[in-house]
Amino acid sequence: MSPEPPAAPPPARDLTALLETIGARDGRLVHLERTPARPARHADWPSWADPALVAALAASGIPRPWTHQAQAANSLHAGHHTVIATGTGSGKSLAAWLPAVSDILSAQRAAHAEGTSHRISAHGRRPTALYLAPTKALAADQAAALDRLSARIEAVQAGVAGAPRLTLRSSTCDGDTPLPERDWARAHADIVLTNPDFLHFSLLPGHERWARLLRSLRYIIVDECHAYRGVIGAHVALVLRRLLRLARRLSPGSPGPTVLAASATAAEPALTAARLIGAPPADVVAITDDGAPAGERALALWQPALIDPWGVGPADSTAAPDPGTTDTPGAPNPPSPRRSATAEASEVLVDLLSAGAQALVFVRSRRSAEIVAEHARRILTRSGPPLAGLADAVAAYRGGYLPEERRALETDLRQGRLRALATTNALELGIDVTGLDAVLIAGWPGTRVSLGQQAGRAGRAGSPGVAVLIASDNPLDAYLVHHPEDVLTAPEATVFDPTNPYVLAPHLCAAASESPLREVDLDLFGLPDESLLADLAERGALRRRPTGWFWNAALPGRPQDLTNLRGDGPPEIPIVESTSGTVIGTAPGASADSSLHAGAVYMHQGRAYVVEELTEEAAIVTPRLAVGYRTRARERSSVRILAERHAEAWGDGLTWSLGSVEVTSQVTGYNKLALPHMDVVSQHPLDMPERVLPTAAVWWTIPLETCEAAGVTPARLPGALHAAEHASIGILPLLATCDRWDIGGLSTALHPQTMRPTVFVHDGAAGGAGFAERGHRAGARWLEATLDVITQCRCATGCPSCIQSPKCGNNNEPLDKAGAIALLRLLARAARSARSALPTP
Structure with a gap:
């Protein structure tokens, strides 16, 4: 049941000033970037725009388009593939619907004039359009907007004497759509709103039944195109190419559909769109000059205070030697010298709520969404009136919830009954929420692309907004909050390889x-x-x-x-409550071994469950009223080199390589960690199958004698390599469009193939996703940034802000911070020398 609306809060105060005030505590506000407001720039409606559509848009509060909307609409109407890359909330969808709906209405006017029911045009029939969104929520949001537009068009026409009746027939089709509604869409819809998964699994293989839509297909709208990166980007690019190929073959003699790609944060937008549809970049028109108004924006870079500011000192090494170590998906961070980003976000959220703000908190995991919402509710309840009345207006939102749960939360947020949502990136791309005052981002979201999307959720529709990036205990976070120039620079190029x-x-x-x-x-x-x-x-x-x-x-x-567009791993695993047989959620099959093994603790809407059994079909869980511990899986991995595609010999005998590898991993057990400090209280073995992943990796080797000359003895070497591997993985997202959960690694003091100390960093997807390749090309900068973040960290022997990893399969043992610094200095110096030796172009 949705929460009752709380007592009306006071109007939101100056949130930027509030952040400056509370950020003065312990120097947590590291940097504040202000972006001034800008006025709107308008254009005239194109001459080809249907008058009923123009009148309907005016009735909905859009008297004239902004300049970028008119430019993109004109380009699309003229038959040019177009990408529109303007800010969040800049009305990019209008650029698509203006030509698409105008063509649909014009065909009806022509048919009415001729006294026929159909219009035979250059494109064969009454034109159709196909809209693709990365999430069902976004497609549903656009469908609701089209329904409102259709009603206004009919109302406008009803007021014009003798005017033909014009209709706009749209339908959403995805895996949840009942068969009768799909049948109606196939037979009648002018606009079908769907997602790449439905296109791949249903529409394209059943294209004979969709022949009406495909033969008349005039426009394809690819919304939030920057979301298609890595392996999913390669999959979606190939699905789009299959779609274009079929549509052209079904309409011989026609130019085929024209594509509009839209993104708020795409770098190299023409290149990204061209790679998605298999066209030369010169054939894509890029619209990037944003004419929409914008309120004043503020982005705060925030670092939680040290828990024990006196317990820091110079780097040292006390780590014990250990065999080869791996960096694989795991569970929560080990204890940190700084407050966690989730705890900090919960408290800053309460401060914002007390000032009357409505806010989102973006977190990195499903579990963190539950933790932030619960922590904020607890603080509000303990604060007494009137803040206690807001506790029921805070909720979590994440993948794995049932569709009806997500829709109810979206509605409550739109209507103001919810004042805050703690969410994963499930709301980064999705419903059009206006009126949000603030966004908190607990931990670097992985890319500047995602940062722009998440921060852009605040201050939409021209109103002021604030966003706060709260650094987590992560090497990249620690680096970025102190290097705002790397945060504020242009977004990364989207990386995906359709030829994998x-x-x-x-x-x-x-x-x-x-x-x-x-x-x-x-x-x-x-x-x-x-x-x-x-x-x-x-x-x-x-x-x-x-x-x-x-x-x-x-x-x-x-x-x-x-194949599966979301990756070639196992499908989503249903999570079934043992007592009732009810499916309470889902989880990614690829991470089921480490997160849903027997004995694992699973959190859902603040309730704790313990996994009784994991099968290929489902995870069986039992609710527990009070669970005073959490679980973290232990894993082991090995890497076998299949083919070395590129190798560079650097000074001091170091090598820098890129190639194909095979990663074998296995969950071997799990630890129970006592709350709240996550201390290990017991270890439990598991018998799980081995998983083999063929992928791409970048790796470096260093002779043993070179290590010893740098002061890293054989006893210290495993910890030094392991620490350098962790930090390298944490920093790679600075250079590639990925986050640390997209990649993995392994370090070993003696690899059986290289016969040297070796560190691997590999893509987490079969065949590779382009991330290791991007890191290989940017080797010198990658190594310099990795060295920088370790040397600047104030901890004594290593912490999550520099060398500890939240996904380490070896529980962050052994680690040698000083040894990692020594090795990385050797590598960075060798990389600089190799780069300077290259001939000047």
């Missing part, structure tokens, strides 16, 4: 089943020749015929089921 054979091969099979592959399709899919198709034929997946490459229909199953 692990991603491309199943999409080629799917494409061949939808329409035979021909030589003309090679460029669209980034194939230099037919060798991959021939390999698939040799494996029995495809069959070569004179008219092209066909899917081998004798094989069981569908080719679309060979």
Whole structure:
């Protein structure tokens, strides 16, 4: 049940001044960046815009478009692929709907004039449009906006004597849509709103039933295109290429659909959009000059205070030696010398709520969303009236909730019944929430792209807003709050590789089943020749015929089921309550071994459950009233080099390499950690299967004698390598569009293939996602930044702000901070020398 609305809070005070006041405590406010307000710049409606649509938009409070909306709409209407990259809340969707809806209405006017029910046009029929969103929530939000627009169009026409009745038929289609509604969409919808998953698994394999939509497809709108990065970016790019290929074949002689990509934070927008649709960048028009008004914005960089400010000193090493160590997904951070970002966010949130603000708190994990909401409610309850009345207006929002739970929370936030939500990035891209005063970001969100999206949720619709980036105990966070120039620079380029054979091969099979592959399709899919198709034929997946490459229909199953757009790991795991059999949520299958093993503690809406059993079908959990501990998995891993694609020999015998590797990992047990300080109280073994991941990695080796010459003895070497590995993983997101959960690593004092001390950093996706490759190219800067963050950290022997990792499979043992500094100095010096030796271009 939704909470009752609290007593009306006072109008939000000057939140920037409030942050400056509370940030003076212990020097937590490290930097404050103010962006002044800017006025709107308007343009005239295009001459081709349908008058009923223009009148309906005026009735909804849009008398004229902003300049970027008119520019993008004109480009799209003229048949140019277009990307619009303007700020959050700048009305990018209007640029798409203006030409799409105008064409739909114009076709109806022409049909009415001719006395026919259909208009035969250059595109064959009454035009259609397809809208793709990365989340169901965003598609549902756009569908609601189109419904309101349709009603206004009909109301406008009803007031014009003799005017034809104009209709705008839109429908949402995704995995939750009932079959009768899908049937209606196939038969009647002018605009279908969906997501790439539905496109891949349902619409494209069943394209014969969607022929009306595809033959008339005039526009494809790809919203929040920057969200498609890494492996999911490669998958979505190939799905879009399959869609464009089918639509062109179903409408021979037509130019095919025109694509509008939209993003608030895309770097190199034309290149990103072009790579998504398989077109040359020169064929994509980029609109980047934002004409929307903006209120004053403030971004605060915030570092929680030291818990024990007197317990710090110079770096030293006391770590004991240990065998090769790994960095793999785990659980909460070990104890920290600073307050946690989640605890800090909870308290700052209460300060903002007391000033009348409505706010979001973005966190990095599902568990953290529950913790922040519960902590804030507890503080409010203990504060007494009137703040205690706000406790029921704070909630958590995250993936894994059932759809009806998420919709209810979204509605309550829009209508003001909820004053704060602690959320994962599930709300980074999603519902259009206006009126938010503040956003707290507990921990670096992984990329400047995500930072812009999350911070942009505050101060939408031209109102002032504040955002606070609260540093977590993470090497990158510690580095960034003290280097605002790296936070405020342009967003990262979106990294994805559609030619990754692990991603491309199943999409080629799917494409061949939808329409035979021909030589003309090679460029669209980034194939230099037919060798991959021939390999698939040799494996029995495809069959070569004179008219092209066909899917081998004798094989069981569908080719679309060979891959999952969200990654090739296991599907989502339902979480089932043992006493009632109710599904209370879901969790990613890829992390089930480490988070849903037998004995694990699972949190949901503030309630604790203990996992009784994990199978391939579900995790069975039992509710517990009071669980005074949490759990963290223990893992072990190994890395085998399959092929070294690039190697550089640096000074002092160091090497810097990139190549294909095979990572084998296994959950071997778990620890129970007592609340609140997460001290290990017991260890428990587990018998879990090994998981093998073929991927890409960057690695460096260093001769043992070079280590000893730098003062790192064989006894200290494992800890020094391990610490350097952790810090490197933490800093790589500064250079690539990823976060530390997208990558992993391993360090060993003697690797069986290199026969040297070696550190690997690898992509966490099959075949690689481009992150290791980006790190390899930026080696010198990566190593310098890694060294910088360790040397500037005030801790004595290592902490989560420099060398400890929240995902370490070896419980952050051994670690040698001073040894890592010595090794990284050698590496950084060698990288600088190698770079300076390169010929000047």
